[in-house]
Amino acid sequence: MTRQSVAEIRPQVRKYGELTSLEVEVAKANDALLILPVGACEQHGDGLPLSTDSIRADHVAMAVAEELAGSTESPNAFVLPSIDYGVSPHHGNLPGTISLDPRTFVDIVTTVAGQLCDSGFTRILVVTGHGGNIAALGVAQQVLLSSHPDLAFAYSPVSGLATETTAQLPRTEVSGHSGESETSQMLAIDDSLVDSSRLTAGATALDELSPRARLTRTKSPSSAVTFDRYADNGVLGDPRTATVTAGEDILGEIIAKLVSYSKEMLRL
Numbered sequence: 001m002t003r004q005s006v007a008e009i010r011p012q013v014r015k016y017g018e019l020t021s022l023e024v025e026v027a028k029a030n031d032a033l034l035i036l037p038v039g040a041c042e043q044h045g046d047g048l049p050l051s052t053d054s055i056r057a058d059h060v061a062m063a064v065a066e067e068l069a070g071s072t073e074s075p076n077a078f079v080l081p082s083i084d085y086g087v088s089p090h091h092g093n094l095p096g097t098i099s100l101d102p103r104t105f106v107d108i109v110t111t112v113a114g115q116l117c118d119s120g121f122t123r124i125l126v127v128t129g130h131g132g133n134i135a136a137l138g139v140a141q142q143v144l145l146s147s148h149p150d151l152a153f154a155y156s157p158v159s160g161l162a163t164e165t166t167a168q169l170p171r172t173e174v175s176g177h178s179g180e181s182e183t184s185q186m187l188a189i190d191d192s193l194v195d196s197s198r199l200t201a202g203a204t205a206l207d208e209l210s211p212r213a214r215l216t217r218t219k220s221p222s223s224a225v226t227f228d229r230y231a232d233n234g235v236l237g238d239p240r241t242a243t244v245t246a247g248e249d250i251l252g253e254i255i256a257k258l259v260s261y262s263k264e265m266l267r268l
């Protein structure tokens, strides 16, 4: 029996997992960009859900694919099934965290990306909602550069892209995990996922930190501690000042930057 073929992908499809096997052939022929959201399942203080990083990565990836689909220049991006566990040993001392060994994480990313490349795709953009995955993504990139040199493989943080809007935020001296920015993003995505009555400040000032925890706030040289050493609730900053508007601004900046980068990748 001859295999059927299709000339086009149904216009509403944005997710790789919603393509049919026949449509994948079209996506490959069009050299589509594949966006891989990665996150984490880890403590996010008393008011944010464990999957906060996955939820933000999924949201951003879908918004980027949606914008690209609306642009006549490059209507050709699909969001891969996400990786919802990440590298989170630094959150392991607080309840709820499930962490992958970094080597396992690298294996998953390189296996997924490698198979996609072997099957004919050449452009993959990883969007990680969890900063703790960045080092492992760097390793994955090096592994892929050796095993699949023709694959354009890029990765990006979510919050870390929002330099301009984050600079406008009223933030405490120490700020970050489950703090003002991340909580604002979650409020903007879906406020029913935030238990606002339980939001509490964590570590907010450098002089509250133990010497070893304080040393981790120096960018380079790099060191690390488990998050219970910053504050009992594992939070950096004061999430009570988070707002929907700030979250929309932050997400808007992130999405715009990723759309513009994705267009560059589609021109490769």
Ligand SMILES: [Zn+2]
Pocket (backbone or CB within 6 Å): 044, 052, 053, 129, 130, 177, 178, 182
């Ligand atoms: Zn997070």
